[in-house]
Every structure is written in C-alpha cells, then in structure tokens.
Amino acid sequence: MSHPATDHRQPTHTPVGLIAFAWTLVGVPLAYGLYNTVKAASALFGG
Numbered sequence: 001m002s003h004p005a006t007d008h009r010q011p012t013h014t015p016v017g018l019i020a021f022a023w024t025l026v027g028v029p030l031a032y033g034l035y036n037t038v039k040a041a042s043a044l045f046g047g
Helices: 016-044
Strands: none
C-alpha cells in the first residue's frame, strides 16, 4: 500500500494545445446554447 507522502511519481504534463482544443470543443457549443437561451428568454419576457 502506497502512502501519499512516499509516492514519488512525476506528474504528467498535458500539451497546452490539447487543453485549448478541449476547451474550444466544449466552450463553443456552450456559448452558442447560452446565447440562444438568453435570446429566447428575452423574447419571452418582453425583450
């Protein structure tokens, strides 16, 4: 059984490009959905 204080594994490094791609993959549809939600809500509530 490994104790956290004696665990000497090196952390893995994720490439910055992969992180940016993942955020874009999630962020673009999320932003589009939020935009449409706000647009529809403003039409419903007299906007």
